[in-house]
Amino acid sequence: MKRSLKCSMLAATLFVTTLFGATPSAHAWYKVKNATPNPVSVAYAYASTSGFLCGYGDGCDDITTRGFRVKGYFNIAPGGIIVVNSRTYGNAQHYIWAIDTVGHVWSGNGGAFGTPYGGPFDRCEGNFKDLDIPYQNYIAIRKTTCCGGSCQSDATSTLIL
Amino acid sequence: MRSVIPILGLFVLLGCGGAETPDTPAAPATLGTADEGAASTGAMFGPAPASTLEATALVTSTPAQGETLGDAQGQGEGQILRGVFNPEALRAFQAERSKNWGGVK
Numbered sequence: 001m002k003r004s005l006k007c008s009m010l011a012a013t014l015f016v017t018t019l020f021g022a023t024p025s026a027h028a029w030y031k032v033k034n035a036t037p038n039p040v041s042v043a044y045a046y047a048s049t050s051g052f053l054c055g056y057g058d059g060c061d062d063i064t065t066r067g068f069r070v071k072g073y074f075n076i077a078p079g080g081i082i083v084v085n086s087r088t089y090g091n092a093q094h095y096i097w098a099i100d101t102v103g104h105v106w107s108g109n110g111g112a113f114g115t116p117y118g119g120p121f122d123r124c125e126g127n128f129k130d131l132d133i134p135y136q137n138y139i140a141i142r143k144t145t146c147c148g149g150s151c152q153s154d155a156t157s158t159l160i161l
Numbered sequence: 162m163r164s165v166i167p168i169l170g171l172f173v174l175l176g177c178g179g180a181e182t183p184d185t186p187a188a189p190a191t192l193g194t195a196d197e198g199a200a201s202t203g204a205m206f207g208p209a210p211a212s213t214l215e216a217t218a219l220v221t222s223t224p225a226q227g228e229t230l231g232d233a234q235g236q237g238e239g240q241i242l243r244g245v246f247n248p249e250a251l252r253a254f255q256a257e258r259s260k261n262w263g264g265v266k
Contacts, residue, residue, distance in 0.1 A: 036244070096242075103251035104244035117257035134257060139242060157240045 054147035090151030110140025
């Protein structure tokens with residue numbers, strides 16, 4: 001009977017932990033590594049919606065048109081690596097834009113996000129009041145969100161020349 | 162053991178197989194670039210991005226030695242990102258910085 005009870009509790013714990021996936025774990029992150037000889041400034045946009053048994057609130061869920069949170073700058077020294085998001089990687093969409101001190105740019109066609117140059121900044125995309133800030137084309141790292149126990153927990157992007 | 166089976170059953174029923182939710186919320190629109198057709202249908206905001214900053218990073222799927230493997234879900238974006246030299250972008254970046262955009266929310 002005791003064994004059965006223990007078993008049930010363990011399974012229930014695993015069940016809840018796996019389903020919700022909202023609690024940061026030791027292996028949950030999205031990192032950016034600077035594998036160049038120059039300092040790099042990284043701007044990062046992500047979106048995760050807190051829903052039933054899935055994801056987490058990114059603080060921009062009330063922006064109905066584009067609920068992305070955009071943050072910067074993560075300044076990374078040559079050879080350095082930095083955690084830009086410590087939640088489960090698969091639970092969110094991820095986009096980055098970066099520039100180094102010499103003139104190399106990492107941009108793409110993932111989408112345009114308002115990116116204030118002065119930094120640091122932390123804003124929700126979709127606010128009409130922010131239209132006067134510069135927009136940059138970000139690289140799409142992940143375009144979908146994932147729910148459930150088998151979502152990818154972590155990932156690292158490496159910037160090279 | 163019997164107690165575990167219903168829980169696992171519920172687990173399966175609720176679809177904990179790592180279901181993907183594409184483009185939720187809507188992915189951002191690309192603003193006025195040549196690749197607009199490939200962009201999603203998100204609303205358009207703000208001015209078109211400066212053309213000087215449209216250099217496209219080369220994206221490969223080959224991880225560097227010792228790197229964590231990247232997104233293995235076949236979305237076409239790798240984790241090794243190559244920068245493109247664009248001195249005009251740097252000039253614009255530094256010039257705009259002097260305008261003190263800091264603190265914008």
